[in-house]
Amino acid sequence: MILTPCALTIAGTDPSGGAGIQADLKTFQELKSFGMSVITSVVAQNTTGVQSVHHIPLKMIEQQLESVFSDIPVHALKTGMIANVDMMKVIADKITGLNAPYVMDPVMVATSGDPLIAENARYFLRGNLLPLTTLVTPNIPEAEYLTGETIHTIDDMKQAAVQIVDRFNAGAALVKGGHMQGEATDFLYDGSTLHTFSAKRINTKNTHGTGCTYSAAITAYLSQGASLYEAVKSAKYFVTKAIEHSFSLGSGSGPTNHWATRKEGMKNELYHH
Ligand SMILES: Nc1ncnc2c1ncn2[C@@H]1O[C@H](COP(=O)(O)OP(=O)(O)OP(=O)(O)O)[C@@H](O)[C@H]1O
Numbered sequence: 001m002i003l004t005p006c007a008l009t010i011a012g013t014d015p016s017g018g019a020g021i022q023a024d025l026k027t028f029q030e031l032k033s034f035g036m037s038v039i040t041s042v043v044a045q046n047t048t049g050v051q052s053v054h055h056i057p058l059k060m061i062e063q064q065l066e067s068v069f070s071d072i073p074v075h076a077l078k079t080g081m082i083a084n085v086d087m088m089k090v091i092a093d094k095i096t097g098l099n100a101p102y103v104m105d106p107v108m109v110a111t112s113g114d115p116l117i118a119e120n121a122r123y124f125l126r127g128n129l130l131p132l133t134t135l136v137t138p139n140i141p142e143a144e145y146l147t148g149e150t151i152h153t154i155d156d157m158k159q160a161a162v163q164i165v166d167r168f169n170a171g172a173a174l175v176k177g178g179h180m181q182g183e184a185t186d187f188l189y190d191g192s193t194l195h196t197f198s199a200k201r202i203n204t205k206n207t208h209g210t211g212c213t214y215s216a217a218i219t220a221y222l223s224q225g226a227s228l229y230e231a232v233k234s235a236k237y238f239v240t241k242a243i244e245h246s247f248s249l250g251s252g253s254g255p256t257n258h259w260a261t262r263k264e265g266m267k268n269e270l271y272h273h
């Protein structure tokens, strides 16, 4: 049992509060891990899309990482938006050798369709960051990019999860079915077993930041010592409730509700459901 579980997110921001660092910190807080954040880019965005992006200078990203790592234990970390290769190099260098689970949300485009990382950064992410991960959490388009194969069926999703681990050396892969039809089913391949996590599809357009919230919840549970399977199972429950009780805020794709399980009287304690 870790007394004060400490979780770190390295990602971009969302001033409208639904995605990025803001979603990650709300999730860490809700799940009772001590949340910390290193900002890579300040993104002017809202429920309708991305209006503009300001990248934090490399030295400052490096310094933020040093400020955290030199002072506070990190029991699990996640990365979200890392806009370019230079940032990826700095982050890879700083997290290599860290003795903590690393969850990568391979963010490439926002829910609105706006691109969030440079084209050539996708290659670097696959070749250099993926092998450092404990888990990578691609949605369908991201999994297609990582494998180079199109995904149409449930079997394609399973194949993609296996390939991302076997061919590209991710620690484990969780291929998410948010962009498919029917049940919202995700497949986790951990290098030996393929697990299925399924929930009823909720009929809503409010899915801004679902991927951030999900990977942050997995990171929070891992920081508390959960196994990968337990962390994904609990996080799937958390994100499903967050979508079910999502907010119709803004004129676009609204945000998820990080208090949803509290509202339902859930304790949010580690995998106790
Ligand atoms: N309408 C829905 N109903 C129920 N679950 C959903 C729905 N949409 C997505 N999910 C689930 O939410 C989680 C996040 O998956 P999704 O594929 O939406 O991520 P994403 O595309 O990376 O998110 P983002 O919008 O932040 O980029 C997955 O567990 C997925 O199955």
Ligand SMILES: Cc1ncc(CO)c(N)n1
Pocket: 011, 012, 013, 014, 019, 020, 021, 043, 045, 080, 081, 107, 109, 110, 111, 208, 209, 210, 211, 212
């Ligand atoms: C900063 C940031 N990260 C990730 C996403 C994906 O939802 C987003 N919209 N913004």
